[in-house]
Amino acid sequence: MKLFGFLLLLAGWGLVVSALALLAADAPRNIFILAGVGVEIVGIVIVIRSHTLRRGAHD
Amino acid sequence: MPATSFSALDAPIVLAIGLILLVPCAAAGLALINTGLGRSRSAAHSMMASLCVIAIAALAYFVCGFAWQGFAGATSHVASVSGKPWSWLGAGPFLFRHLPLDGSSASLAALLGIFSVGLAALIPLGSGSDRWRLGACCVSTVVLAGWTYPLFAHWAWGGGWLAQLGTNYGLGAGFVDCGGAGSIQAVGGLTALSIAWLLGARHGKYTHDGLPTAIPGHNGVLVMLGCSLALVGWLGLNSAGAILYNGVDPGQVVLVAINTILCAATAALTAAVVTNVRFGKPDASLTANGWIGGLAASSGACAFVHPAEAATIGLIAGALVTFSVEWFELHMSVDDPSGSVSAHAMGGLWGLLAVGIFGSVPAIGESGMPVSSAGGQWLAQLIGIATLVGFVLPLTYGLNWMINRLSPQRVAAEGERQGMDLYELGAGAYPEFIVHSDEFIER
16 A cells, blocks of 8 residues: 555656646646646555554554 | 965855855754754764764765766756756766866855755654664665765756756746755655654554654753754855855845744744643744754745745744644654654745745746746746655655665664663763663553
């Protein structure tokens, strides 16, 4: 689950970089960059959640 | 080689050199804070580790770090993306070869870098306090100072693709990071988070119910002294960074210094007030974390905001750090004895965002010439933050995970019980002290 979270973080960053490189118009570029940030937020939540769950399992 | 007389150097160069030579004070401050907030039986180990980390960081940066970081205008690896040049890694020679160490802007960048990489490497020591093996933290520092830090520093400071966002895409002046809120604080803070995750919590930190218990720092005086020293270092760091990497006029050092102290002051006072309201008394360690968080936040926009805005940035940083320390400990099960993640990562990321919200940065148009509109600066800052969280965090976690697989980074349980001083060094910092074992009683 933690690996999935980190992959989502990388995917979100990839979305941000791709939007920057491929989209010339301001509006779609900004929307895709914000979408990439959104994916990163989901990724970091999953990484945090998996760490908390793992700690609970150790207890 | 003919000697250069002092008067022959330009005044801005002399000023920059003087400011850069203040930066080691910040490292000394962080070392004292990390030691003071740790246990007494690991105090000598903490200071020893700080020295080793600074030494290794300087060597790794000398060998390959600066070559990969580069500086604006130097040779670099460039990829062409949709017709735009993206500089992604410095391509200079290793070991400072062909670098004129004579006060040129390249040599000043190298001087600032060799000190600030040590500062970044000290940040994870705080989160791994009391349980991180000396050898493991040295290996981790090689990776941080030799690869992770130079890579991001190139992108932000060395003319890399983040710095080019203004000229390539018209996003304000590109990613702005005056004194290292991203390159030093956030990179170090996110590495600290990775280390805290990989090492796990100290024995006795959490009860069987998962509730955190307080393990107070052993010496508040060291912590407060460290905060004072850190201010001196940060004044140099922010001012020198603004001159070298943002082309700020040397006269603006006054503004940078005032903004730095105002940011730290409001952050510390906010932390003191918040803890006083919540717990009935101001908390010294959280106030110290607020101070450092304010300094970290000040590094983002210190040259491009009005003093009132700097005070506001500090106020928000103080509240953010205070609440995030509790949030990390209580809800994320992250045992971070020095509050490194909150103060440096959260403070640094907030400082970068604050550039986009409050900053008045002279923008650069796609022609490369300054333009009046600074629109898009917030987006450039957001892209920088997204890169730190979405790329640097997985990178630093992955690299440290591999080190941990090769050789466990956490000390054996016996070492933690005995104390890092006796277990790894054979002698304690305070031999007349008695080791209290109540933290190991099952709760």
